[in-house]
Amino acid sequence: MRLDAIAVELRPRTAWEATDLGVAMVRRWFGPVYRAWFVLALPLFLLLHLLCWGNWWLIPWLLWWLKPLLDRPPLYVLGHALFGESPDRRQCRRELPGLLRRQALAALTLRRFDPARSFSLPVTQLEGLSGQVRRQRLRDLGRPGRGAAIWLTVVCAHLEIALDFALIALAWMLIPEFVALEFFDLLDDSGAWGQLWLNVVGFCGMSLVEPFYVAAGFALYLDRRTGLEAWDLELGFRRLAARLARTGRAAAAMLLALGLGGLAVAPVEGFAAETSSPAEERAIINLSVCEQRRAREAQLAGSNSPVKRTLAETLREPELQACEILERWRFRDDDPPKEPPRPRSPNHDLARWFAVVIEYALWFALGVFGAVAAWWLWRWTPRARESRQRRAAVAKIPLLLGRNEFTEPPGAGLGADAWRLWAAGQPREALGVLYRGSLAGLATRHGLPVSASATEDECLRLVAVGLADPGLLGFFRRLTHAWQATAYAHRPPDEVIARTLCEEWPRHFAAAGAPSA
Amino acid sequence: MSNLAPLDTIRHVETPEGITLSLRVAGPVARALAWGVDSLIKYGVLWGLLMVLMLLGGAGLGLWLVALFLTEWFYPVLFEVYADGATPGKKVFGLQVVHANGTSVDWPAALIRNLLRAVDFLPAFHGFGVVAMLVSRDFQRLGDLAAGTMVIHRQPPAPSPALPPGLALPPPWPLTPTEQQWLIGFAERGPTLNPERQAELAELLAGLTGGLRGIVAVERLRAYARWLLGEQP
Structure with a gap:
């Protein structure tokens, strides 16, 4: 079974x-x-x-x-x-x-x-x-x-x-x-x-x-x-035993390298390794695992410190004798040619880890430096400068976009702002600002009941009925048509027309005592 | 065959918090017995009621028929909604009705699964229900499939006994949670195993006990288990 x-x-x-x-x-x-x-x-x-x-x-x-x-x-x-x-x-x-x-x-x-x-x-x-x-x-x-x-x-x-x-x-x-x-x-x-x-x-x-x-x-x-x-x-125990057999060796090596204490055999080896001379160390490394163990025990037993002698005694107790020596025959040709093992410091693995970490950190730093340099260079190309200036221009304009209530009178510079937007290649936003500014002006200066839900045509009718001002009505009608064509058909008006709209706007809506024809 | 997951009757449900619940789905035997207990209770009460209401003559019989109707259709619904998803019969066998995602059953689900009992009863004596339960993955009868519910075992297997006091030692290697559970399980279930078997099991873990044998190895594993359960060395 x-x-x-x-x-x-x-x-x-x-x-x-x-x-x-x-x-x-x-x-x-x-x-x-x-x-x-x-x-x-x-x-x-x-x-x-x-x-x-x-x-x-x-x-x-x-x-x-x-x-x-x-x-x-x-x-x-x-x-x-x-x-x-x-x-x-x-x-x-x-x-x-x-x-x-x-x-x-x-x-x-x-x-x-x-x-x-x-x-x-x-x-x-x-x-x-x-x-x-x-x-x-x-x-x-x-x-x-x-x-x-x-x-x-x-x-x-x-x-x-x-x-x-x-x-x-x-x-x-x-x-x-x-x-x-x-x-x-x-x-x-x-x-x-x-x-x-x-x-x-x-x-x-x-x-x-x-x-x-x-x-x-x-x-x-x-x-x-x-x-x-x-x-x-x-x-479960069979699986655990298999895992221990698989990982036991690797874990022992890691513990040795990190010098972690408190666990049974490996830390003792690590402790001993610190105090023995390089020559002794080299001699011990050439031995098999079990022989290493014996040699270390002998080292400990021969030491002056009573603590180490107690350690050696403890290690000799039957519970801790986990070592077993198996001998078998094999062909001499199977043996790889022996190189003299390089002297390894006990911190060898740790040092290698450090090296790898530092290497990656350096590559990373180089990458970051390269990216920053590329970005810096691109920033000063003419196109980038232009688009940055455009963005700055737009950012300065106190936009009325997205407002549903017109409680404040629009500023006098709105026409100029809108023209700047137009010049920055944003016709829709420019006309939007102009149009909403007009609505704000109608609501606050002229006292028209412009509701947030009114359509463009309703606003036009409101102006036609509410204000006996053919000049303003004509301007507002032109503005409305330009805005609708831009907003809904993506057909912005000629630059000349846009320019006149922007320039005419303050006359109708800005100054406090707006001129009535 | 060997590439299939080990056969089990557990459904894993992951909650939005990322916690995996293991629901132990209940199959036909326990549910049939629970159904039997419920039937005994239902018809016992109805029989007693009939004896009393017979005294009222025809009107009494009418009342009894109303009671029969209500019991037949709403006895399981009410218990499942208001008594933690368990009719008295299910409670006896440690069963509970839950949604397929593990949440407790609500009115719509309880109504659907119990009204569809009529379908499960077809063609006679729960024929379709039994076959559906044998065939569907989570032992769901047709009503369960329609309502998105399933029946699970609520009570855990017998609680584990406390360990006798003794030495506590940290295990020499870090162990995964599952492996820790095996060690603790070994220590707790010791009394139900004979000593030879315990020693045999303990000797499997020569890597942990350092090759100890016999009772010494068993004691060593127990010491690890005590440490894992939080006792101080």
């Missing part, structure tokens, strides 16, 4: 969760499990009809009685699939005689009424136990699993009957109305045909439930063994 190949998650479960796992198992290995079920069940079903020709009523009972044998092929498949191999139909057929023969008589007589049948089947079939040993084993596996297995049997028996009725009802629903059949005609077992029909239904119901029943019982058994033998811990 290879636990690391097991295909289910091992963890402590409640008994009910274990039965759920059984359902999930059938779901995953649906094909193999059902093939194994039908390999035995279907031929047996047909064979019984041949043997009991005429006595049709006998067949469901015989089939029910033989259930303990029918359970065995699915369990055989589940037991193998659990460890990563699922036997095919041929294998099942080959194994079948052996599976059926084992303790068949007991299973069909004494143990036929064992209410926890699904739970004890794995002990019989997979562990191959019998007699006293089997009884003892079942006792060891214990109550919780067995109790749940009994409830499992109860539930599955009811499910099977319920599904039988469901199948009959389904058939009845699908029968067209002109076939004069009542529901209870489908339950009628007085004739041969009725009896055969019920046999088929019973077989279907049994086939639906029984593999799930076997798997749920098997899962209960697995759960008990996982609990009693701590399979999950074994699996």
Whole structure:
């Protein structure tokens, strides 16, 4: 049994969760499990009809009685699939005689009424136990699993009957109305045909439930063994041991390099390394790991400091003797040509790390410098200067954009501001400023009720009706059209027109006592 | 087969805070038993009610039919909404109805999943419901699928016993949280394992115990577990 190949998650479960796992198992290995079920069940079903020709009523009972044998092929498949191999139909057929023969008589007589049948089947079939040993084993596996297995049997028996009725009802629903059949005609077992029909239904119901029943019982058994033998811990410990073996060496090297203290063997080596002379060091490095260890112990024992001598004594205690020397033969040619090892300082790794870090930092600094230089150069190209100036010009204008209420009178310099925007290549913004400035002027200077929701045409009408000023009206109309064409059709007016608009604007809207014609 | 994730009945739900919840989905056996308990309670109460209301004659029977209707349709809804997603039967078996994202079930979901019991009952005796539960990934019957709910095991497996007092030692290597749980699990479940098995398990971790054997290795692992549980060395 290879636990690391097991295909289910091992963890402590409640008994009910274990039965759920059984359902999930059938779901995953649906094909193999059902093939194994039908390999035995279907031929047996047909064979019984041949043997009991005429006595049709006998067949469901015989089939029910033989259930303990029918359970065995699915369990055989589940037991193998659990460890990563699922036997095919041929294998099942080959194994079948052996599976059926084992303790068949007991299973069909004494143990036929064992209410926890699904739970004890794995002990019989997979562990191959019998007699006293089997009884003892079942006792060891214990109550919780067995109790749940009994409830499992109860539930599955009811499910099977319920599904039988469901199948009959389904058939009845699908029968067209002109076939004069009542529901209870489908339950009628007085004739041969009725009896055969019920046999088929019973077989279907049994086939639906029984593999799930076997798997749920098997899962209960697995759960008990996982609990009693701590399979999950074994699996975990194996993984942990493998990880330690993988990373142990690397970790030791790192601890040595960083000089971290407080842990068992590595820090002691690091400590010793600081105090020994380079020549001694070189001599020690040439040795194998175990010999190194011994040499260091000897060094410690020979030192003057009582602390180090105590350390050496501690290291010699059996708990800390983790070293083992294995010797084996190998070809001399396999040995790489020996170079004299360079003397390595114990801080070698640390120093290399520093070097790498500093190297990257320098490259990074160079990159930053290059980027800054490029940006600086670009900043002073004519185009960049121009666009910067344009942006500065725009930024200075107190824009009225986005304002919905006109409570303040517009400044007198608005026309000039708008012209600057135009010159900076922003006609839409320029006309926008002009237009909104006009609205603000209308609202504050001329006292017109300009509402935030008014459309351009409404504003025009307001000016035409509210102010008897043809000059202002004409200007405002031209401005409105220019603004609409720019804003909605992206067709800015000629520069001449824009210029006149900007220049004329203060005359109509700016000065306090605006000239009225 | 081996490239599939290990088979389990846990659904992982990630909350917006980035925390992963592990919901242990409940399957047909526990739910069928819970259904049985609920049926016993429902029909027991209804039977008692019938005995009393029979005294009122025809009007009593009418009242009883109203009670039958209300119980049949709203008994599970009310319990699921107002009693932590569990009818009395579900409570007995430690089950709980939750949304598929792990939040507790609300009115619409409880109504949908219980009104659709009628569909799950088809063609007779919950035929469709049972088959849907066996086939769907989270053991959902049709009502669950429609309402976006599932039934989970609420109660955790038996709580772990406290460790007997003793030596506490830091493990010689840094361990991941899962590995720490294995060590703690080993120490806590010690009493349920026989000594030979404990020693066998402990000797697997020669890398941690420094190659100790037998009971000494077991004690060493226990000491690590005590340290991991916060006891001072």
